Amino acid sequence: MSDIGIAEIPVDEDEQPLPPIQQPARNALLEGPILRTLLWLAWPNIVALSAGTCVVIAETSYIGRLGVESLAAMALVFPFVILTMTMSGGAMGGGVASAIARALGAGDTDRASTLATHALLIGISFGLTFMLLMLIFGPDLLHMLGGRGNVLAYAIGYVQIFFGGAVLPWLMNSLAGILRGTGNMKLPSLMILCSAVCQIVLGGTLGLGLGPIPQLGMRGVASGSLIAYLISISVMGWYLFSGRGRVIPKIRGVRIQRTMFVDILKVGAVSCFSPLQSVLTVGIFTHMLAQFGTEVLAGYGIGARLEFMLTSIAFAVGIASVPMVGMAIGADRVARARRIALVAGCVAFVSVGVVATVIAFFPDLWVDVFTRDPGVRAASRQYLSTAAPMYAFIGLSISMYFSSQGAAKVLGPVLAQTARLIFVAVGGWWLSAHGATAANFFALAAASMVVLGLLSAASVMLTRWGPKRRMAEVGPALSGMID
Numbered sequence: 001m002s003d004i005g006i007a008e009i010p011v012d013e014d015e016q017p018l019p020p021i022q023q024p025a026r027n028a029l030l031e032g033p034i035l036r037t038l039l040w041l042a043w044p045n046i047v048a049l050s051a052g053t054c055v056v057i058a059e060t061s062y063i064g065r066l067g068v069e070s071l072a073a074m075a076l077v078f079p080f081v082i083l084t085m086t087m088s089g090g091a092m093g094g095g096v097a098s099a100i101a102r103a104l105g106a107g108d109t110d111r112a113s114t115l116a117t118h119a120l121l122i123g124i125s126f127g128l129t130f131m132l133l134m135l136i137f138g139p140d141l142l143h144m145l146g147g148r149g150n151v152l153a154y155a156i157g158y159v160q161i162f163f164g165g166a167v168l169p170w171l172m173n174s175l176a177g178i179l180r181g182t183g184n185m186k187l188p189s190l191m192i193l194c195s196a197v198c199q200i201v202l203g204g205t206l207g208l209g210l211g212p213i214p215q216l217g218m219r220g221v222a223s224g225s226l227i228a229y230l231i232s233i234s235v236m237g238w239y240l241f242s243g244r245g246r247v248i249p250k251i252r253g254v255r256i257q258r259t260m261f262v263d264i265l266k267v268g269a270v271s272c273f274s275p276l277q278s279v280l281t282v283g284i285f286t287h288m289l290a291q292f293g294t295e296v297l298a299g300y301g302i303g304a305r306l307e308f309m310l311t312s313i314a315f316a317v318g319i320a321s322v323p324m325v326g327m328a329i330g331a332d333r334v335a336r337a338r339r340i341a342l343v344a345g346c347v348a349f350v351s352v353g354v355v356a357t358v359i360a361f362f363p364d365l366w367v368d369v370f371t372r373d374p375g376v377r378a379a380s381r382q383y384l385s386t387a388a389p390m391y392a393f394i395g396l397s398i399s400m401y402f403s404s405q406g407a408a409k410v411l412g413p414v415l416a417q418t419a420r421l422i423f424v425a426v427g428g429w430w431l432s433a434h435g436a437t438a439a440n441f442f443a444l445a446a447a448s449m450v451v452l453g454l455l456s457a458a459s460v461m462l463t464r465w466g467p468k469r470r471m472a473e474v475g476p477a478l479s480g481m482i483d
Contacts, residue, residue: 095268105330412459
């Protein structure tokens with residue numbers, strides 16, 4: 001037999017076998033078990049968002065030491081602060097995370113880095129816009145909301161400091177969105193936790209005064225928040241630009257590209273309408289309940305605080321689903337993306353619903369934390385027994401909202417929020433015209449939550465997440481078969 005047909009088997013000098021072929025790195029967000037991966041990503045967010053709740057409680061505590069007028073001033077500016085944080089974090093931050101996750105899912109790291117740069121430009125632009133709007137129109141808005149005398153003066157002082165540095169929260173949440181888009185939940189969550197601690201310490205110190213530090217009042221509280229945000233920006237910026245993350249924002253030689261802005265804004269800009277409508281819905285409902293007196297209004301406020309706390313769980317789960325869905329969509333694994341959305345929705349629905357239902361049966365567990373007034377307690381019990389079990393649908397809607405961000409198909413959940421707004425406005429008008437009781441309005445609130453949750457889930461089920469099929473591609477294939 002000829003030696004030509006015999007191939008030598010390569011071995012090293014010591015007759016040792018060759019090393020095994022290296023397998024490509026496994027992406028847990030694309031390949032790992034959905035539920036376990038989702039919970040692993042969600043738990044840092046739960047800790048961080050719980051810390052945000054502590055900030056609200058702590059600020060209310062030490063602002064109360066400044067006097068009733070300062071508390072009233074904080075009540076005036078709080079909706080604008082919350083709107084800024086939810087728009088920059090959950091809405092636009094989700095749009096940033098979605099775009100970067102989809103790019104990484106498609107294996108295009110260069111595009112992801114370019115998107116990160118454009119995300120920072122968007123954050124700076126929106127921050128400057130908020131700054132100008134609030135510095136110019138803020139005093140008039142506060143006056144329209146009922147601010148007078150010292151209350152108005154204190155509120156304006158807070159606005160001048162906080163919104164004078166509005167670029168900082170927008171930039172902080174843009175950086176957090178970039179990191180979350182890569183699947184890194186721990187660093188943004190750690191920074192939010194550290195920021196919360198710094199806000200409590202610095203806000204209290206500058207607001208109340210300590211040792212040689214003078215009492216700066218509301219301006220000091222606002223300054224403490226901005227300093228805390230700046231610390232978070234410094235750490236996350238260093239992490240990204242030092243090359244420790246999966247993407248590095250491009251600064252030198254960057255070319256501004258319209259398509260990059262569109263990729264982020266088609267999710268982020270549309271998402272901004274959701275928190276705006278949510279705040280408007282709460283405002284309308286609060287206005288309608290005011291006719292029943294202070295006790296009913298205060299009772300509703302106690303229940304709304306529970307909703308705020310529990311929905312942070314849904315936020316944590318929802319934010320964790322954004323990079324998972326986004327990478328699956330980028331890798332053209334639509335079926336997996338939909339399974340992720342389903343699992344996230346079930347986790348949010350059950351986790352929020354179980355706790356809220358327990359409180360509905362035993363409302364004093366929550367009410368006793370805030371008040372001993374018999375009238376307020378009665379109103380709180382009535383609201384919680386009616387509406388608290390329906391908080392599960394709020395959790396479902398939030399999860400669907402974030403999963404839709406990951407798929408870049410967020411219009412459905414936003415329109416579901418619009419439907420809830422219309423439902424509350426029309427239903428509230430009808431109840432007011434027919435002499436309804438506070439219990440009827442509480443039932444309206446509960447029903448609106450069900451409407452929001454079901455419509456959000458339906459929008460995800462009915463919206464096409466995969467690429468549209470092109471008939472043009474079918475023609476050549478058929479003609480080839482005919483030939």
